[in-house]
Amino acid sequence: MLRLQMLPAGHGDCLWLEYGDPGNPRRVLIDGGTKGTYKRALLPKLQALPEEQRRFELFVVTHIDADHIGGSVELLADPRAGFRPREIWFNGFRHLPAEPTDTLGPVQGELLTDLILRSKASWNGAFSKRAVVVPPSGSLPRIELEGGLVLTLLSPTPERLASLKPQWEAEVRKAGLDPRQTRPEESEMREGLRLLGGEGPPDVDALVRAPFAEDGAAPNGSSIAMLAEFEGRRLLLSADAHPSVLKAGLDRLGTEGKTGKTALDACKLSHHGSKANTSPALLRSFDCTVYLFSTNGAYFKHPDREAVARVIKLGGAGPALKFNYRTDYNAPWDSRTLREKYDYSATFPPAGEEGLTIEWE
Template sequence: MIFSLEALQADHGDALILHYGDASNPKFILIDGGPTAAGYHDVIKARLQEIHAAFFDEDVPLPLEMLMVSHIDDDHIDGLLELTREAIERDDEGSSPLYDIRTLWFNSFDEILGNKPAEIASVVASVMADRNSPILGTSVGDHFISDVLASVPQGRRLRADAKRLGLTPNLFFRNPDGSPALVAALDDGPRKLDFGNGLSLTVIGPSKKRISDLHDKWEQEIANDPSPETIAELAANADLSVPNLSSIVVLAEFGGKSMLLTGDARSDDVLKGLISAELIDNGSDTLSVDLLKLMHHGSNRNVTKTFFRRVRARHYVVSGNGEHNNPDIDTFEEMLEPGREDSDDFTIHLTNADGKHDFGTKIQAYEARKNGRGRTFSLKFRDDSALSIIVDLLEPVNY
């Protein structure tokens, strides 16, 4: 049996493949698509073609049990938009499809904010059209406002593409009238879904309350000041960011192993979600998982020592290339602080050993400090010639 997470080279973004099931007939979920269309063709599509060749005849589309967009943000969605664009183009040409996609999970900006989509879309369009706008050159947290605003029409396009391709949106999540609902956790108990073929997915976040509170806060702020500047800054505000605060977080379980996949969620929100899902209590107990995909590319803005004290893993996966100083070395240091024994062995898997803002030098210095302190954990990097780095929890992926 296979249960593996593959982190593809996505520069400063995320692009993951979850492999699970029988080794002779595994299932696949594609989670996020990185920040560029070129990355889809050069990395994601290339890797999916390798997988296809290992199991299927040329004229049979590769089954993908799900496309999941953890949140609508440029560094997670662009590659998937290129995938859907190509799929529509092939359909228009009468070519056979490359993929057979069961469902698409994503929460769009419009759906989260509910009653403001037209107003927000209009403001975004006007601000983005004015390339001299001072708003575009500013940043909040790890994002330029221009990048966050660009994700608003991206979410709309993905929704339109999904409809054009006949994809089932947000399987398992329905409103009373049968229409697709937001992918969200319950506020008072676990939402554990049987995804079939032995895989269970427990939705940890976002919570319905988090989405409701976010909607209400936006309403209040816009009522006080409905200017384009206010809406643009709200879009990227670290505490009110619709993309990050609505990030889909799931606990995937298969064959007695577990992975916590966090998107770009904040660690305090993840802890609240784990408490609501009854996986930890409101005190000081801990959750042990086999694998944790670090939130927000290892940014220390999204994680705290408290989180690492309460959630422990044998494997940590980090996708980043130094952009915005992510992954942040302080994040790795915080893993060691909350009383973790020197002999407690774990592995940090990184998609890049070098990158922007002198990341390579920083990670080498961190590794030297770690070795000097006698720590037994290890760092593993994607080989420069490889499309990805794979973490196997059961049988190894050898295709």
């Protein structure tokens, strides 16, 4: 059994992955979503588990943006959660490429680092405590967890991780790790967003012709992205990684099958379905028909229509779009006219619910 839950993580990611014995599965958590995700979704889910099952094989904090790290800090800071990961993957300031002039990091008191050090988890242990990074050449890092889940690292490259260094302090502060900074509550964000919806039905053919320009944000480029494999199933967990890096990683895996492409059972789209992170070249580089969108549309109105149109046109035969919220920004894709014309399906949480689960036997 392999089960992926996209928890309702606001405009961020919080992926709860279970594998093995359905009655007593092993677990991996990838990101904690926004700060509000913790109390609303993650803590209740953890507290519903018996204490002894709150030991996770791995906790990955993909990068320092608030919509991934906010809930992660809350989680590690709260003893009520009883969360005990064996290992944590996170690239902190100490993992950014060093220069001879480097002294101590600019934000030594930075919260997540302190919390990881205080936890009993091994930090980047699978990478000899060094950075979680794809080497410039040779095979990709491939880590097998207890119980047989295999993770192949696709991002970040050393260059993308290095680009983060000049921005580290500013980004860490933006991510809310500076306790002096206050951030808007999620309810306030939602209210502002009500006004922004409704732009008429999407014109898929026009949208897919829009030129592609890649994301240049350093924090996104520093994302830990990977392929997760279990019992012949394969998931692409893209975090907010840059699509050229994802494609280069997949290309290094080598070709397979009659199409010569990597076969995927699902792709969690990078950066919540941003048009700058879902390139035609990436979509053409693998075989996949299940596409996962994790976002409530807050702040950036994700997913972008261009990205959804690319998935519909280039994402294999009869692609299945799966959303962890129903919002003003993704609801237009539920149109029967569009679904029939372009032969795709769209799945949303049941009415009154948030979050989505996909399971493979």
